[in-house]
Structure formats: C-alpha cells, structure tokens
Amino acid sequence: MANPTLDQLRKHIDALDEKIQALLNERASCAQQVAEAKRSEDPDTVFYRPEREAEVLRMVRERNNGPLSDDEVARLFREIMSACLALEQPLTIAYLGPEGTYTQEAALKHFGHSVQLKPLAAIDEIFREVEAGSADFGVVPVENSIEGAINHTLDMFIRSPLKICGDVELRIHHQLITNSESLAAVKSVHAHQQALAQCREWLDANLPGVERVAVSSNGEAARQASEDSAIAAIASDAAAETYGLDTLASNIEDDPNNTTRFLVVGDQSVGSSGNDKTTLMVTVQNEAGALYSLLEPVSRHGVSMTKIESRPSRMSKWDYVFFVDVEGHRDDESVAAALKELETRASMLKVLGSYPKCEL
Numbered sequence: 265m266a267n268p269t270l271d272q273l274r275k276h277i278d279a280l281d282e283k284i285q286a287l288l289n290e291r292a293s294c295a296q297q298v299a300e301a302k303r304s305e306d307p308d309t310v311f312y313r314p315e316r317e318a319e320v321l322r323m324v325r326e327r328n329n330g331p332l333s334d335d336e337v338a339r340l341f342r343e344i345m346s347a348c349l350a351l352e353q354p355l356t357i358a359y360l361g362p363e364g365t366y367t368q369e370a371a372l373k374h375f376g377h378s379v380q381l382k383p384l385a386a387i388d389e390i391f392r393e394v395e396a397g398s399a400d401f402g403v404v405p406v407e408n409s410i411e412g413a414i415n416h417t418l419d420m421f422i423r424s425p426l427k428i429c430g431d432v433e434l435r436i437h438h439q440l441i442t443n444s445e446s447l448a449a450v451k452s453v454h455a456h457q458q459a460l461a462q463c464r465e466w467l468d469a470n471l472p473g474v475e476r477v478a479v480s481s482n483g484e485a486a487r488q489a490s491e492d493s494a495i496a497a498i499a500s501d502a503a504a505e506t507y508g509l510d511t512l513a514s515n516i517e518d519d520p521n522n523t524t525r526f527l528v529v530g531d532q533s534v535g536s537s538g539n540d541k542t543t544l545m546v547t548v549q550n551e552a553g554a555l556y557s558l559l560e561p562v563s564r565h566g567v568s569m570t571k572i573e574s575r576p577s578r579m580s581k582w583d584y585v586f587f588v589d590v591e592g593h594r595d596d597e598s599v600a601a602a603l604k605e606l607e608t609r610a611s612m613l614k615v616l617g618s619y620p621k622c623e624l
C-alpha cells in the first residue's frame with residue numbers, strides 16, 4: 265500500500281493486536297500444559313525455571329531484527345513469561361523495602377510484574393522469610409559500582425542454607441520526584457544519604473541552599489514527598505509510580521555508570537542454561553600460600569574466575585571467608601573437576617549457587 269492513511273494504519277494495528285493477543289493466550293495455555301507435564305513427571309516439581317527463562321530471553325535477543333531494540337524486546341518477553349508463570353504458580357518475592365526502593369525495581373526487572381511482592385525492612389528478614397517458606401525467593405543488593413560490596417548480604421550466607429538462584433544488575437538512575445510545581449517551590453530534598461552523596465554536584469548546581477535531609481531509604485523519602493508538596497525525594501522511577509509523584513528532573517546522578525547488583529536467593533538448585541556462573545564460599549587455613557593453592561585448580565582446569573571478595577569468618581580472628589565467582593555451571597565438566605580438587609584443599613567449601621548470567 266503506497267502511503268497508507270492514518271486510518272488505514274490504525275486498522276492494520278488493530279488487526280495485528282488481535283493476532284498478538286490470540287498468540288499470547290495460546291502461549292499462556294501452552295504454559296498451563298507445561299505445568300501439567302511437570303506435575304506428572306514429579307509431584308513435588310518447581311514450576312519456575314530460571315535456566316529456561318534465560319534461554320528464552322537469549323533466543324529473543326538473537327533473532328531480533330528491530331526496529332525495537334534487543335533490550336526492549338527482552339523486557340517485553342520478560343513480562344510475557346511472568347504472566348505465563350503466574351498461571352502455573354504465582355510467586356511471592358520478598359525484597360528490601362519499603363515500596364519504591366531500587367531493590368523493588370530489581371525484583372520487577374528479574375521476575376516481571378506478575379508476582380506478589382513483599383517489602384521487608386532488613387536483609388536478614390528477607391533471608392528468614394525465604395528460609396521459612398513464606399516467600400519463594402528474596403532479592404537483596406550485593407554490590408554497588410561506587411560503594412563496593414554490601415557486607416551484610418555476604419555475611420548472611422555464612423549461616424543461611426539459602427542458595428543464589430540468579431542476579432540482576434540495575435543502572436541506578438536517580439530522579440527528583442515531587443508534587444511541587446517547580447524547582448523553585450521545593451523547600452527540602454529527602455533521600456538516603458548515599459543518594460544525596462551521589463547527586464551532590466547536581467544539587468549544588470540546581471538546588472543551591474535547599475535543605476538536604478537524610479532518611480532511612482529513598483522509598484521512605486518518596487513516601488514523605490507524597491505527603492508534603494514542599495518536599496522533593498531522590499528516588500527511582502518505581503518510587504514515582506508507587507507514590508504517584510511527578511519527575512521534576514531525570515537522571516540527576518553525578519556518575520552515569522552507577523550500577524548496583526542484586527542477588528536472587530531461594531532454596532532451588534538451578535539447572536544449566538548454557539551460559540552460567542557459579543558463586544562459591546570457601547575458607548582456608550591461615551598460612552602462607554593457602555589462597556594460591558586453593559585457587560590453582562580453578563585456573564588449571566581452564567575455569568575463569570571473575571571475582572573474589574573476602575569477609576572475616578567471625579569464627580576466629582584474622583580468619584577469612586572468600587566469596588569467589590567463576591564462569592560456568594557446577595555441572596560443567598571443567599567446573600566440576602575444579603570443585604572436586606578445591607574441596608580437598610579448602611577447610612570449608614560451599615557452592616552458593618550456579619545460575620544463568622543475567623539476560624536483561
């Protein structure tokens with residue numbers, strides 16, 4: 265059709281929408297049949313399969329020809345799978361709240377919007393909630409590109425039996441959100457002290473002399489802003505959505521690469537997706553060369569180590585627990601061989617989890 269009219273184009277979109285909707289429902293019925301198939305194989309089955317979801321997202325990206333970007337189609341399919349899974353089994357996800365935190369945004373990015381979210385006040389509460397089975401999974405921050413590791417999260421693994429089932433990276437974009445009409449009407453800016461620090465230059469330039477108030481979280485700051493239009497909060501898009509606030513200025517962070525990584529914790533062992541990583545927790549005797557001898561088999565078996573973090577063991581002074589990330593799944597031949605040797609050299613080795621590399 266040469267130069268179709270607006271009316272013709274809209275009719276075409278209506279026809280396409282009808283097909284998309286029918287296909288979505290066909291996919292959803294298929295997912296319901298998958299649930300039956302899983303149940304007949306094993307009555308105690310888990311319906312959520314992160315390794316399969318990662319594979320679906322990888323295929324979506326690989327076959328994408330635009331004009332929608334790979335990220336955009338992956339995000340759409342993330343939501344489709346979320347809705348399909350909810351028909352099989354609605355998931356409850358505990359996260360570090362209150363509502364409107366970046367952890368909430370990370371939870372929604374990873375699981376999609378068709379889950380039941382449960383905001384909790386502290387990292388250890390999230391672990392306890394999942395351990396008790398009151399939530400299926402938990403989402404907690406683990407490191408920030410500026411601030412470094414979130415020690416509290418790492419320390420939880422020393423005592424918790426939970427496993428890592430996935431991770432999510434989130435670019436931290438700070439928004440100035442408020443009910444104020446304009447910057448001039450803002451009398452104070454509320455946020456977590458880290459967010460205030462990360463937007464210092466912007467605040468100096470755009471809101472000089474305006475009071476800055478540190479509060480317990482950016483979600484709490486947004487809640488306060490929703491009750492008083494003289495207050496602006498620094499928080500996420502999710503917080504603006506949750507509390508019905510307008511965004512007066514976007515992406516006001518001084519460092520545009522500010523990124524936080526979150527862990528998804530649960531009691532599920534995740535199968536191989538073909539593009540995975542494995543997190544280990546190890547301790548060694550406090551003696552010369554111990555750490556080298558521990559990691560030597562990792563390199564000899566051609567396994568690539570991408571990260572190492574140490575924390576006091578809390579058992580005795582100057583004794584450390586190492587958190588090590590390697591590429592691959594624990595069932596991969598090379599990783600399994602390295603782990604077998606590592607076990608004989610470490611005083612304690614725990615595989616915290618093998619999980620798909622983030623596809624979002």
Ligand SMILES: C=C(O[C@@H]1C=C(C(=O)O)C=C[C@H]1O)C(=O)O
Nearest residue numbers: 295298312313316317345348349
């Ligand atoms: C449909 C399935 O169950 C769930 C839903 C998925 C989907 O919608 O594609 C993928 C994995 C599972 O979390 C499946 O395992 O294939």
